[in-house]
């Protein structure tokens with residue numbers, strides 16, 4: 001059974017042309033669905049619609065059989081914790097005035113307190129921060145630092161720790177490694193892959209990096225001008241009958 005079902009989603013900004021057109025896909029539990037496409041094709045718009053930051057014009061977004069699309073902020077609140085995000089720029093995601101420990105607490109204080117956690121256990125702030133930092137393979141002493149005292153890779157691990165702290169069903173990963181150097185990119189991708197298995201989280205992994213998406217995902221889809229033109233299991237990426245646009249993207253990577 002699918003965890004997230006997206007059906008016939010359309011999205012326009014103002015009176016402009018449609019940015020998303022008839023988008024359909026589903027993601028199962030513990031699965032990673034990869035989304036590739038060129039800059040400007042609508043990937044981040046889709047992410048914002050899934051996170052209910054942007055309303056959709058038509059269609060449906062259903063998580064755990066609960067429709068999320070175009071709900072009021074108040075009626076969305078009980079479901080927000082189930083769908084979290086890790087975005088491109090960790091520096092923008094962390095408040096520079098807050099120590100890491102306080103940034104880590106933020107989602108739990110917003111959404112977690114009334115919820116029983118399965119993998120983490122809240123006894124006190126310090127202990128909770130240590131568990132989260134350990135999960136993302138960072139030393140506990142980083143809790144007392146400010147974001148500017150961390151490397152880019154460490155900051156992105158902190159944003160991942162924050163996203164998993166309330167044990168969401170799914171995390172939208174929108175270009176999560178594009179601001180990192182090549183070595184940190186590979187390490188963060190490995191970490192994310194391990195956490196998916198360990199915590200049973202699903203991902204929508206959005207990137208223009210076909211190789212990274214292929215490595216991380218069980219299923220893949222290709223977007224062009226707001227339309228999903230191709231969807232397939234990762235083993236089928238190099239199949240002869242791939243959509244011509246997918247083949248074009250592959251040739252850019254070879």
Ligand SMILES: Nc1ncnc2c1ncn2[C@@H]1O[C@H](COP(=O)(O)OP(=O)(O)OP(=O)(O)O)[C@@H](O)[C@H]1O
Nearest residue numbers: 013014019037038039040041042043044045046208
């Ligand atoms: N808030 C907005 N208002 C109007 N148009 C927007 C807005 N956000 C995005 N767009 C337009 O929607 C289209 C898709 O943008 P989007 O950011 O979703 O693409 P993307 O595939 O994520 O690109 P990139 O890989 O460069 O981040 C673009 O033409 C963009 O200019």
